[in-house]
Amino acid sequence: MTTSSEALQTTRERGGPFWGRAAVRRNLNAYAFILPFMVLFALFNIGPFFWALWLSLLRGDLVDQVKPFVGVQNYVSLTTDAITLKVFLNSLQYTVSVVPIAVVTALALAFLIGNKLVRFKDFYRAVVFFPLLASAAATAQIWSYILAPRYGVLTYLLGLVGVPEIYWLSDPEWALYGILLVEWWRGIGFHIILFLAAMLGVPEELHEAARIDGANAWQVATRVTIPLMRPVILFSVVMGTIWAFQLFDTVFVLTNGGPVHATATIVWYIYNHAFRYGQVGMAAAMGVVLLLIIMPISYVQMKVLGER
Amino acid sequence: MTQIDLRRDWRRRLRLLPQAVVVYVLLAMLVIIMLGPYLYIFSSSFKETYTLISIPPQIIPEQLVWDNYTYILNELPFSLWFFNTILVAVLVTVGTVLIDALAAYAFAKKEFWGRDVLFGLMLATIMIPGALLLIPAFLITNWLGLLNSYGGLIIPALANVLGVFLLRQFMQTIPEELEHAARIDGCTDFGVFWRIILPLSAPALATLSIVVFTSQWNNLVWPLVVLNDKDLYTLPLGLALLRSEFQVNYGITSAAAFLSVVPLLIVFLFLQRYFLEGLTVGAVKG
Numbered sequence: 030m031t032t033s034s035e036a037l038q039t040t041r042e043r044g045g046p047f048w049g050r051a052a053v054r055r056n057l058n059a060y061a062f063i064l065p066f067m068v069l070f071a072l073f074n075i076g077p078f079f080w081a082l083w084l085s086l087l088r089g090d091l092v093d094q095v096k097p098f099v100g101v102q103n104y105v106s107l108t109t110d111a112i113t114l115k116v117f118l119n120s121l122q123y124t125v126s127v128v129p130i131a132v133v134t135a136l137a138l139a140f141l142i143g144n145k146l147v148r149f150k151d152f153y154r155a156v157v158f159f160p161l162l163a164s165a166a167a168t169a170q171i172w173s174y175i176l177a178p179r180y181g182v183l184t185y186l187l188g189l190v191g192v193p194e195i196y197w198l199s200d201p202e203w204a205l206y207g208i209l210l211v212e213w214w215r216g217i218g219f220h221i222i223l224f225l226a227a228m229l230g231v232p233e234e235l236h237e238a239a240r241i242d243g244a245n246a247w248q249v250a251t252r253v254t255i256p257l258m259r260p261v262i263l264f265s266v267v268m269g270t271i272w273a274f275q276l277f278d279t280v281f282v283l284t285n286g287g288p289v290h291a292t293a294t295i296v297w298y299i300y301n302h303a304f305r306y307g308q309v310g311m312a313a314a315m316g317v318v319l320l321l322i323i324m325p326i327s328y329v330q331m332k333v334l335g336e337r
Numbered sequence: 338m339t340q341i342d343l344r345r346d347w348r349r350r351l352r353l354l355p356q357a358v359v360v361y362v363l364l365a366m367l368v369i370i371m372l373g374p375y376l377y378i379f380s381s382s383f384k385e386t387y388t389l390i391s392i393p394p395q396i397i398p399e400q401l402v403w404d405n406y407t408y409i410l411n412e413l414p415f416s417l418w419f420f421n422t423i424l425v426a427v428l429v430t431v432g433t434v435l436i437d438a439l440a441a442y443a444f445a446k447k448e449f450w451g452r453d454v455l456f457g458l459m460l461a462t463i464m465i466p467g468a469l470l471l472i473p474a475f476l477i478t479n480w481l482g483l484l485n486s487y488g489g490l491i492i493p494a495l496a497n498v499l500g501v502f503l504l505r506q507f508m509q510t511i512p513e514e515l516e517h518a519a520r521i522d523g524c525t526d527f528g529v530f531w532r533i534i535l536p537l538s539a540p541a542l543a544t545l546s547i548v549v550f551t552s553q554w555n556n557l558v559w560p561l562v563v564l565n566d567k568d569l570y571t572l573p574l575g576l577a578l579l580r581s582e583f584q585v586n587y588g589i590t591s592a593a594a595f596l597s598v599v600p601l602l603i604v605f606l607f608l609q610r611y612f613l614e615g616l617t618v619g620a621v622k623g
Binding site: 177 | 356360368375381389390436437443447450452455465468476555561562572574576580601605609613617
């Protein structure tokens, strides 16, 4: 219902010439609200973004006042450097391993918790959320003891079923998978909870209809439930991929890139070259490459957020 | 229920029994995998130095000692790290929620020149990986003279783009009649925001608070590059460097890791709903 005074107010607010005094005041008013955000946003987001692009064309360390311009030299160096190649391969190998493993296991576990026989679903939801609460640093410390050779509890438990001792974090062949194990434990709850919500949102009638048509449980899952969950699975894959390419914390604490660069990731490279080796230009160039990898994947995330 | 119904019900249950057994065995395994590591470091935090490396490992130590906790509190600046983490997380949360809410209100309810361009720009920055911004953000923080200070931890974290989206989306659902009514009663623009919009946005504000608080509590990279002074460390940074800088054993790391998680576990038990909602904002796992 619109009262006459409201209508008047609306006319006064919305009407008037484009450059009229009312319009200018309305704009300044709105700018006052966004000002604090925009100042910080410009200072710590937009500004750094363009500065990072510029830095990738320079050579120098963090404290150098003058950094000589070297053009695309840093990018060329990235392609010839042996460690860079290793870093790319590690990040790629890690991502294409962890994302499918996490998504598939999470899907299976979501079906387990979502099973009609299961009561107190909220309890299991809380349980799988627990690992998400700890910092990567705390999680890494927890697991460095569990994964320790000889006296580590995982080594012991696997030994009970006849698995020989694995040097999860010190064997170059295994270290990336040691990290993967820890990150799987840390992140799986995210995917499970997302899938569970989508699964329980599928109308029961659809399941009933499929069952009446003679479908068994597996067919109902693969032909009805999972296709209906497609948008959520896509979101899950996108977020998992974005995180996987930006893996750092766990690596920093558990292996610091070693042994012999077996767990050196893109962000590990950026951190070390900028803050340890004094090669800001190389670090920034690697950052730009990371941006180019992340951007197309992240575009999907942006779309999802933009649609809401 | 009639006799026949009851009998059918029993028969149905009997038929489902094998499936139920399998489901609950698998669920028990899931619970052990998810909670086991927490429980194991909790028990390990009471282990003596030599039982830490006993083979086979003692799941529940034969002898419980408080040594690890007393070491943390007496020999390490752990209580300072705890205090720093709470201070920084609380201030960043309050600041972010306020700054984001102000901006979200304008983007949700007002028309102004350049609004859609600005919003599109903000949306686009979601695609930028944090590691790319790390170096220039560090240089700007240095330029502002904020390195190695609380300010250096807090101020760069205050403008949260995802927070503006979350709040804007929620504020758009608040009916305009309420604003008009408040204006007729003589409310200023800020008055409308403060007395009408903010209270009505409480659920979204709570979700954002949880997301920001959790990510600050767990943030490692930014404190790592900004801080030098060990007394200014936050918990994740202190934890990360325990074994490399402080040369301690697993009993001490276990105790420290456990203590660092407890506050969030408690908050989680009370505010679970907001944690679950915050999950899709995409910022919980750093």
